Amino acid sequence: MPNFSSDLAPVELHCLDPTAATPAQWKQFHAFRRLRLGQDFPEDPVMPDHEAENVLRQQHPIFDTQRLLALRNGEMVGILTLSHRREGSPGSEDGLDHVDVAGGVLLDQRRQGIGRALLKGLSHFMDQRSKGIATAKVHLPDGHAFMARIGADCKLRHVENRLLFDQVDWDELDRWVEPPVLRSPKLSWEIHAGRVPMATLEPLMEPLTSLLNEQPLGTLDMPPLRYELASYPAWYAEMDRRGGEHFMVMLRDASEVVAVCDASWDQRFPDRVRQDLTAVARPWRGHGLAKAVKARMLKLVRQRHPEVRMVATNNANANAAMLSINRQLGFSVHREQATYQIGRDALREYLAGRG
Structure with missing residues (x-):
């Protein structure tokens, strides 16, 4: 995965491979996961580490998922999850142009160029896979502001x-x-x-x-x-x-x-x-x-x-x-x-x- 630099700090992007991740990589990932979920979804329970690993290791029969991890000074500070229709699955031709995006940046690391670095990773992915449209759901004020800043169009409001x-x-x-x-x-x-x-x-x-x-x-x-x-x-x-x-x-x-x-x-x-x-x-x-x-x-x-x-x-x-x-x-x-x-x-x- 290529590395990118943000405006304020160098950011390295790495793909998380759940089938090959080391214990140290899992430890770092889970520390980030628990912290971010506590910040963005404070009312909801957090899945135990071993259960989260089980989920990530599963291969969905229809959708393929990649996770880009943003690291700064060796610390994980952001994530972008990319999900798209698996090529060759029934009806996959309808979804060839689309990728679903989810993720976020730790609260104290926002507005420091990490989101932009992750967007460069998304752009690189879309170029490689010939994806024309990225779709993302947000609920936090920071998320809405970020979408407006990058020029994304609000297509559906829901609760x-x-x-x-x-x-x-x-x-x-x-x-x-x-x-x-x-x-x-x-x-x-x-x-x-x-x-x-x-x-x-x-x-x-x-x-x-x-x-x-x-x-x-x-x-x-x-x-x-x-x-x-x-x-x-x-x-x-x-x-x-x-x-x-x-x-x-x-x-x-x-x-x-x-x-x-x-x-x-x-x-x-x-x-x-x-x-x-x-x-x-x-x-x-x-x-x-x-x-x-x-x-x-x-x-x-x-x-x-x-x-x-x-x-x-x-x-x-x-x-x-x-x-x-x-x-x-x-x-x-x-x-x-x-x-x-x-x-x-x-x-x-x-x-x-x-x-």
Whole structure:
């Protein structure tokens, strides 16, 4: 990996190879990781070192990830994670132009040229891999300011909402689960807790993908989102290793998916659940079915894991219907976020303009 110099201090960029990292390299990485996460996400638990190493060593079947470490005077002060569609994976041609970016710089090291050095690493990566668009999510004021400074465009605003279980009106949820439309004999529940059988998942990939792409996505320039069967065996194997469950609640009209809600629980963080997609097919909207599947999901989680105290989910600011349902449930905004994009040429121009 080439070395770059920032305006104020020389910065060396190194790629972290999880399969070959030495104990000393891991020790340095974890010290940085714990410190940065404590600064940027102070309310959230930090994954133990050995678990973080297990995660980093796993090879995703669909996405490839590289991590650029910024070192100054031998100390790790920043990181940039680059994730992109693995070449040759099904549908990879749609994502050839894109790279997802995440990372950050330690609080006391900001505004000292380290972010710029990492951007040079990103530019070098985009040139090497012929990537045209970099996408990044930020939630801190410093992150928003940095995106504005480099000329990245804000393409989507969204929030992470959290709900405390001790604030839920569970009697009200009982009523949500039984809207009048469910009196129709056409509709039936399908509930999966723990794992969804692969034979069940396979025919769900197309309808779930369609529902996923109907959510508001602002002005993002991106390939269509996909549910992909190839990602599930590795995810379930990881759950088997560290403990976890996948929940899926559906309403069906025969084989048609009418409404769906899915969530996951991680034994490493037993007091919380991550809720992902909640969606209703267009012909069935306006009948309270999003409320029904969401309520059924929450009741299922509570039944199986009474230790859960909180559920978190993400919503686009433009998704008024789901935001309304979440407010009625008692969700509140935990953090405001935005997704930015910058093109390779614009990034190169910014870096050239800084000398």
